[in-house]
Structure formats: C-alpha cells, structure tokens
Amino acid sequence: MVVGPAQVLCALAQAVQCRQLNLRVKKVISGAEVLEPQDKLLLQQVFANVGEVYQATEGFLAASCQYGTLHLNEEFIYVEPQWLDEERFVPLITDFSRITQPIVRYRLDDILVMRQQPRRCGQVTMALERIEGGCDDQLALPARDSGVQRVFADLCQRVIANALPAVADYRFIQRGNQLQLLGDCDLSVLENCRRQLIDLFQKHNIAVEKYTGRYSQRLFCRNLMPSVAVLYEYPSKSAPLS
Ligand SMILES: [Zn+2]
Structure with missing residues (x-):
C-alpha cells in the first residue's frame, strides 16, 4: 500500500x-x-x-x-x-x-x-x-453588470485538463487584476487553452471584452521554467478585485 x-x-x-x-x-x-x-x-x-x-x-x-x-x-x-x-x-x-x-x-x-x-x-x-x-481556490472576476462574478476551480480545471496534455503541470493564478496561466507545454497549446478559458468566462457573464487590456506573452526555456502566457490584465486604474 x-x-x-x-x-x-x-x-x-x-x-x-x-x-x-x-x-x-x-x-x-x-x-x-x-x-x-x-x-x-x-x-x-x-x-x-x-x-x-x-x-x-x-x-x-x-x-x-x-x-x-x-x-x-x-x-x-x-x-x-x-x-x-x-x-x-x-x-x-x-x-x-x-x-x-x-x-x-x-x-x-x-x-x-x-x-x-x-x-x-x-x-x-x-x-x-x-x-x-x-475557499481561496476560486477566481473573482469583473461581471458584465459591473459586479464581481466568482468562478469555482473545478470549471477552470476541466477546461485546462482537456486543453493541455495529460501529463502537463499547470498553474492558473489570479493576483489582483492579473490572471496568469502557466503550463509545462508548448506555447501554441497554452494559447489554445487560454482561448477556451475566455470562452468559459464569457459563458459565465464575465466582462472579458471590457477588461481585456494589455496582452503579452513570454516564453521561457522549457526545462528551466514552464512556458508562460499572461491571460489578461484589467486596466490598472480600475479598483483591484478581491
Ligand atoms: Zn460509500
């Protein structure tokens, strides 16, 4: 055992x-x-x-x-x-x-x-x-009606698990106004996963279009650190979500 x-x-x-x-x-x-x-x-x-x-x-x-x-x-x-x-x-x-x-x-x-x-x-x-x-394993994102919409971990998990290879480790982090998706996979796969997450958020009434601000992506050496994609950041002027 x-x-x-x-x-x-x-x-x-x-x-x-x-x-x-x-x-x-x-x-x-x-x-x-x-x-x-x-x-x-x-x-x-x-x-x-x-x-x-x-x-x-x-x-x-x-x-x-x-x-x-x-x-x-x-x-x-x-x-x-x-x-x-x-x-x-x-x-x-x-x-x-x-x-x-x-x-x-x-x-x-x-x-x-x-x-x-x-x-x-x-x-x-x-x-x-x-x-x-x-209890902290949930996202608090801006809703279309200007409130805050919570998204539970299992919904994101399902999307990520389907989009990434079965053995790939990943992290999905919210820090204030920034969402970050890290995956131990190719950037194209991660980008596809990011798009599916956006689809999920849209279904859950999250103001994706309103808050999509700067979008950047960086690629680190795979054997040192997983590839990194910044999902999106809200304009820094908006109040941080908690
Ligand atoms: Zn039983």
Missing part, C-alpha cells in the same frame, strides 16, 4: 506506465491535497484500488468506502454545511471525541461538494463528490 499526496502518486503512476518503475501494490491512498478528476482517472488506470482520505490538522474528516466514495466521518465529527450553492458547502465541524484542543463549530477553509447519487455501500454518512480545495 502506498499513501501519499496526489501529485506523488501520479508521478509514480506515470513511471509505471512508462515502465520505468515496477510497483506491486494492493492499494494507493491519496491524501494531503486535492485529487483532481483527471488524476484520479490516471491512478485508477494504473492501480487496482484507489482510495482517498481527507485529513487536516483539525482531524480525520473523511475517507473513501469500498466503492471509492468519500464519506464524511460523521461518527466522530458533527458537520454543519454552510451552503454556497445546491451542492457546494464549507463545513463547520465539531469534534465530539477530542479531550484536548477542542474543535467546536470550527470553519474549515475548504469547499466540499456533496454527492447526489445514491450510495451503494449503505453508509448513512454524507457522501462527497469531491473536495474542491481551499
């Missing part, structure tokens, strides 16, 4: 696929960071049994059942969902088993997505579709 962060498990899976590594494991368990859908798929292609744990300083919060569905450990913690929409929530947790360092109605900095489908395993604890990441 191998337990590790998703990125490490994926690197192992790729090494197994390339026949650089021979691993005979019954199960791999991903923890410590978000297991993205495309990474989960890769792990399932290579390893017979893929599990997931969701553990933080605040406790052991969720683990996958025999069908691979992540369940909250509601036997030990009381979870009060603070709903963001019909399926996404930020958990407030209260731990009944601790005798030191009490955790009482503690708000975690994570967005969880409830699983709608019925559970085959019969466990009554809440099933999760996925852990979407920290």
Whole structure:
C-alpha cells in the first residue's frame, strides 16, 4: 500500500506506465491535497484500488468506502454545511471525541461538494463528490453588470485538463487584476487553452471584452521554467478585485 499526496502518486503512476518503475501494490491512498478528476482517472488506470482520505490538522474528516466514495466521518465529527450553492458547502465541524484542543463549530477553509447519487455501500454518512480545495481556490472576476462574478476551480480545471496534455503541470493564478496561466507545454497549446478559458468566462457573464487590456506573452526555456502566457490584465486604474 502506498499513501501519499496526489501529485506523488501520479508521478509514480506515470513511471509505471512508462515502465520505468515496477510497483506491486494492493492499494494507493491519496491524501494531503486535492485529487483532481483527471488524476484520479490516471491512478485508477494504473492501480487496482484507489482510495482517498481527507485529513487536516483539525482531524480525520473523511475517507473513501469500498466503492471509492468519500464519506464524511460523521461518527466522530458533527458537520454543519454552510451552503454556497445546491451542492457546494464549507463545513463547520465539531469534534465530539477530542479531550484536548477542542474543535467546536470550527470553519474549515475548504469547499466540499456533496454527492447526489445514491450510495451503494449503505453508509448513512454524507457522501462527497469531491473536495474542491481551499475557499481561496476560486477566481473573482469583473461581471458584465459591473459586479464581481466568482468562478469555482473545478470549471477552470476541466477546461485546462482537456486543453493541455495529460501529463502537463499547470498553474492558473489570479493576483489582483492579473490572471496568469502557466503550463509545462508548448506555447501554441497554452494559447489554445487560454482561448477556451475566455470562452468559459464569457459563458459565465464575465466582462472579458471590457477588461481585456494589455496582452503579452513570454516564453521561457522549457526545462528551466514552464512556458508562460499572461491571460489578461484589467486596466490598472480600475479598483483591484478581491
Ligand atoms: Zn460509500
């Protein structure tokens, strides 16, 4: 059995696929960071049994059942969902088993997505579709009606994962008025990905046309740093978004 962060498990899976590594494991368990859908798929292609744990300083919060569905450990913690929409929530947790360092109605900095489908395993604890990441893992972009539109990480992730090669690492960063897309791939591929992200933003009522200001792109040496494309910057006079 191998337990590790998703990125490490994926690197192992790729090494197994390339026949650089021979691993005979019954199960791999991903923890410590978000297991993205495309990474989960890769792990399932290579390893017979893929599990997931969701553990933080605040406790052991969720683990996958025999069908691979992540369940909250509601036997030990009381979870009060603070709903963001019909399926996404930020958990407030209260731990009944601790005798030191009490955790009482503690708000975690994570967005969880409830699983709608019925559970085959019969466990009554809440099933999760996925852990979407920290509350900060979302973009706050200018909307057409001059408000701020939030875009959750999973939407961007899907676009990026489809546009880039499966093994390419990437980063998508918002710093105030600037969005930056970095990918370990050719610039033409990254440029295509950028266009698809713009399409996504347009569908979500983001004032792409209004704010497209300077556009620049730079290419760094690939083996030193991933290629870089600056997606767009809003005019510096406009108030920074938060
Ligand atoms: Zn289950």
